[in-house]
Amino acid sequence: MKKMNEERRLHPLYLLYGLLSAVKGFLPLIFIGIFNGFNWSRLLEWYWLAGISGLVVLILFFSYLEWRTTVFRLEDDRMVIRKGYLFREEKTLYYSRIHSVNVEQPLIQRLLGIAQLKIETPGGGKKADAVLQALSLKEAGAIKDQLRQFAGHPASSDAAFGAQEKAADSPLAACESQEGVAASRSAESEPLQSDALWTSGLRSEDAERRGQGNKQHARVISLGPGKLFQAAATSLNFGLALAFLAGIYSFADDFIKLLLPDHFFEQVIEDSAWLVSGVLMIIFVSLAVLIFAWGLSVVLYVLKYSGFQIVRERDQVTLSYGLLEKKMVVFNPRNVQAVIVGESLLRQWMGYGEVKLQVVTSDKQEMLMLHPYIKLSEIQQLLDGYIPGFRMKSGQKLQPPPRRALLYYLRIPLLFAAAASIACIIMFGAAGSWCLLLVPLVAAWRFFCHRSAGVLLEDRQLSLRRRWLSRSTYLIARPRIEAMKVSRSLGLRRKELASLSVYALGSSMNFGVSCLEQSDVEQVWNWYSRS
Structure with a gap:
């Protein structure tokens, strides 16, 4: 068991991590060689073997130096990281300033069975303030729990530190996952207000644990295979699929030319023109692309959200999902800035939607998926059980634009x-x-779009709704609004209309609704601007 102030090093597999990272950087050159017909038998010649062997030894040597010179330790009120063999660098992170701790498993770390730890502070830039690229899953989970506890209780001791080390033996801490923690100095949240059972594919279980005389309630919701497929089939995420296809095509263009004869696509189009008219050909190709993009989006959605599960345990909510790249996101409900409910065309017709959260993270445009597929009538139950304080009643009416x-x-x-x-x-x-x-x-x-838009001001919560293709409803409380913008052109002033947009704390994204009734916007503005 590690003691306070004891220096630690990265996992010894960091040497292989450095080597595989270098190989990953050479992958584009390797693929170019494959597509251009490079004679790979030349690699067996002595000078190629000597050069590659020397490069591998050099990479391993520098990886060893970096592993040897990178040390970190946890003190009473801070974490200290030292690294560098030519230029020494020391970074001090006070627990009270740590904002989020992410335990991640990218591809290389997943292959090696290790994890990387990212630590961020509120004033940090786009990159994490500190990154430990190679830790065992157990140690990464233990450090994450320690930093989260110290962030809420800066005064710590060796005994508390040891208790956290023992807690790392739990399945949650050692899970092969990518974890994100939004930690803040806040008191424990209130107990759950509702113990309602979940229906329509939501499997719920309530468990009670007793630790040192205190009860801890855990609630689990998982998404079954049937609901997962329905969610994937109705997501209609064509943008992601088309972007994926474009990237694959641009990358494999040379490879396609090697497999197919010259002018293959031109010949297919010319031959098809004899069978159908040009307009029908365009329609057929468009439908084929859309169907293929839909099928691809279903596959990508299933890979991303397979095994989706939500766990609420006292003041922590844990989201876990992913088939190829497993993720686990742990956050405090009090760090949620806003709730976004999305409804695609099919989902709106079926009465389903998805629930996303705006939580303060290093990526100001990142949103957490609280639930990818849930009945609209059950969203309020979900919010009451996991994100108390937000309200979205089934069938609530917003003030539409005139x-x-x-x-x-x-x-x-x-x-x-x-x-x-x-x-x-x-x-x-x-x-x-x-x-x-x-x-x-x-x-x-x-x-x-006009019919779907609306605004509702109720107590201390502002609700906004708009449509692009999918309909989105934005819920935010008064203390979470960082800025509000009201815009009116000359034409809108004559028609007594105004556009409204709000910015949540810690987010660069805004949510706006256009051409609302001026009196409704003024009511919201007065509510926000009053002292």
Whole structure:
């Protein structure tokens, strides 16, 4: 068992981590050699073998030096990290300033069976303030628990330190996962207000543990395979799938040229033109791409959220999910800044949605998925049990934009649709007239955007709703709003309309709704700006 002020080193597998990291950096060159027909038998010649062997030895040597010179220790009120063999660097992190502790398992660490620890402070930049790249899973979990406890109780002792070491033997601490902790100096949260059972695929279990005379209530919710597939099939995350396809195509373009004959795609298109018209070909190709993108998005979604589970234990909520890259996110509900409820077109029709959280992290645009697929009527139960203080009642009515605001929702998108239709007609003649269908489609889309928007001010919570393709509802309490912006153009002033956007604490993202009733926006502004 490690003692306070005792110096520690990284895991000895850091040597292999350095070697594999270097190999990972050479992967693009290796793939280029494969695609360009490099003669790999040349690597068996003595000078290639000598060069590669010398490079491996050099990398291992510098990895050893870095491992040898990197030490860290936990003191009564701070963590000290020293590293560097040419230029020595010492970093001191006070427990009271530590904001989040992340235990992660990227690909290389996962292959080696180790983890890396990231420590961040509120004033840090985009990168973590300290990174320990190679720790055993047990030690990483133990340090995470120690730092979280010390952040809430800076005064610590050897006895408390030893108790945390013993706690590392629990399955949670040694789980092969990527963990994120949003820790703050706050008191324990109140007990759960509701013990309601969960339905519709949500499996719930309540357990009681007794430790040193205090009861600790643990509640677990997991997502079964059936619900996981429904969530994947209705997510409609085409953007992620198309971006993945574009990246694969740009990377494997040379490889495709080696496998397929010259002008293969041009020949396929030319032969297909004899069978169907150009317009039908465009429609067929578009549908094929969408179907393939949908199937790919289902696969990516299942890989990401497989094994999804939520655990609430006193003042901690733990989210765990992932098939290839396992993740575990641990945070205090009091660090939640805002709740975002998303509903895709299919999910809205089915009465389901997803719940995301804005939690202060180093990545100001990161949102945590509290639940990927839940009935809208059960969201309030979920919030009561895991994120107390937020309210989203089933069927609650928000104040929508007035009818006179519909023109502002329609005009610019319709102008773009009309311009695109005219351009297609000029370029393709009569066949391009099919693009005129864009006009009613865009009009219907913007009509539903207008119809979905709204604002509601109730007690100390502001609720905003908008639609792009999916409908999003934003819930934020008054103390969590860092900034509020009201914008009105000259035309909006004449129509007595205004646009409203808010920024949550610690986030660079804003959530805004356009063209609301001016009186509704003024009510929100007065509520926010009053002392």
